[in-house]
Amino acid sequence: MDFELTDEQQLIRDAVREFAESEIVPVAAEIDRDHRFPAELLPKLAEMNLMGMTFPEKEGGAGADYVSYVIAVEEVSRACASTGIIMSSHNSLATWPVYKFGTRAQKDRYMHDMASGRRLGAFALTEPAAGTDAAAGTTTAVRTGDGYVLNGSKMFISNAPHAEVYIVFAKTDPDRGTRGISAFIVEGDTPGFAVGEAEHKMGIRGSSTPPLYFTDMRIPKEALLGEEGEGFKIAMATLDGGRIGVSAQALGIAQAALEAGVDYAKERVQFGKPIANLQAIQWMIADSALQVDAARLLVYRAAACVAAGRPYSTEGAMAKLFASETATRVADRAIQIHGGYGYTEAYPVERHYRDAKITELYEGTSEVQRMVIARSALR
Numbered sequence: 320m321d322f323e324l325t326d327e328q329q330l331i332r333d334a335v336r337e338f339a340e341s342e343i344v345p346v347a348a349e350i351d352r353d354h355r356f357p358a359e360l361l362p363k364l365a366e367m368n369l370m371g372m373t374f375p376e377k378e379g380g381a382g383a384d385y386v387s388y389v390i391a392v393e394e395v396s397r398a399c400a401s402t403g404i405i406m407s408s409h410n411s412l413a414t415w416p417v418y419k420f421g422t423r424a425q426k427d428r429y430m431h432d433m434a435s436g437r438r439l440g441a442f443a444l445t446e447p448a449a450g451t452d453a454a455a456g457t458t459t460a461v462r463t464g465d466g467y468v469l470n471g472s473k474m475f476i477s478n479a480p481h482a483e484v485y486i487v488f489a490k491t492d493p494d495r496g497t498r499g500i501s502a503f504i505v506e507g508d509t510p511g512f513a514v515g516e517a518e519h520k521m522g523i524r525g526s527s528t529p530p531l532y533f534t535d536m537r538i539p540k541e542a543l544l545g546e547e548g549e550g551f552k553i554a555m556a557t558l559d560g561g562r563i564g565v566s567a568q569a570l571g572i573a574q575a576a577l578e579a580g581v582d583y584a585k586e587r588v589q590f591g592k593p594i595a596n597l598q599a600i601q602w603m604i605a606d607s608a609l610q611v612d613a614a615r616l617l618v619y620r621a622a623a624c625v626a627a628g629r630p631y632s633t634e635g636a637m638a639k640l641f642a643s644e645t646a647t648r649v650a651d652r653a654i655q656i657h658g659g660y661g662y663t664e665a666y667p668v669e670r671h672y673r674d675a676k677i678t679e680l681y682e683g684t685s686e687v688q689r690m691v692i693a694r695s696a697l698r
């Protein structure tokens with residue numbers, strides 16, 4: 320068993336960290352405060368080859384291995400969790416299903432533009448009354464002579480309205496439960512497609528997550544992704560990878576919070592000495608360092624499974640569950656170490672705390688991860 324990164328993975332970490340420190344850190348607090356989607360970062364992420372990292376070069380991707388991808392998500396998220404999820408959802412949730420389930424014609428139409436970062440993607444599964452129960456959606460796709468007509472709405476759609484390509488799930492056969500759902504590739508400029516008001520969120524405020532509305536939206540039959548009725552499996556398989564992306568995002572947030580706590584503990588003087596000398600603070604830092612390390616092992620293990628072509632659904636669920644709960648705990652402790660200052664916008668830890676919480680909720684709540692893990696353990 321080898322715990323060392325390869326030279327290439329280390330180079331990618333160094334390059335992405337340097338990029339994130341110089342380009343992303345300076346805007347992170349501002350985009351959070353102003354709830355602003357950092358559109359100006361997209362061409363820079365693309366230039367760094369971060370928008371299609373694991374796809375082959377012939378499809379417009381960077382041809383990097385999956386561990387390098389999670390390292391990149393971790394490093395971007397260490398700087399700014401909003402930018403981390405913009406990148407991760409584009410790679411894992413939008414581009415991956417086109418690569419994995421798309422026909423040659425669909426790949427020719429979308430892969431180069433998406434994997435190179437020229438066209439941003441989004442994943443539209445969740446609906447107002449269908450969150451954890453993802454099969455309960457009521458959006459319909461009715462077959463017509465030459466395609467489908469979509470009606471319904473979606474909610475919490477990361478990257479909308481900036482995305483141009485949407486993976487949309489809709490019922491083609493409402494009586495067949497999970498087997499009556501189909502996936503479609505929908506372009507954002509299709510008549511009948513509308514984007515609602517952006518949500519005002521507790522954290523990851525730079526990531527826009529508005530609702531989508533489809534009103535008699537006609538799409539061609541070539542928009543169907545995979546077979547009719549395969550949509551739920553496509554969604555689940557896509558989320559298996561998405562969850563590893565979120566675990567890496569959580570790891571980056573946790574790492575940033577750990578470092579912030581350590582830095583503050585060394586410089587803050589109380590009772591005549593830095594508070595890092597106090598055992599109460601040392602124990603908090605020890606627990607956080609331990610949990611961040613354990614999370615990293617689980618996240619990289621899940622990524623290594625993907626890279627090796629092994630099953631990764633359970634490993635991804637474990638990584639996401641542990642890394643997300645770690646991010647929340649470590650950010651909480653980092654605020655505690657900062658005392659009252661940690662509760663103000665003068666320090667980044669209150670942002671890390673707010674950003675961390677979403678990682679326990681989206682791409683499957685912690686309860687869903689436990690369901691996936693338990694099903695595997697009880698098999």
Ligand code: COS
Binds near residue numbers: 445558691
């Ligand atoms: N990969 C491929 N297929 C999968 C799968 C996976 N990871 N997980 C389940 N499936 C398949 C099952 O094999 C089953 O296939 P058959 O019809 O051939 O038997 C089908 O999908 C239905 O699976 P299941 O019975 O497990 O569906 P449930 O309705 O019980 O759903 C949970 C289970 C709760 C795990 C699922 O709905 C889920 O993950 N919900 C959370 C959704 C989510 O993450 N939303 C966030 C959206 S992005 S912010």
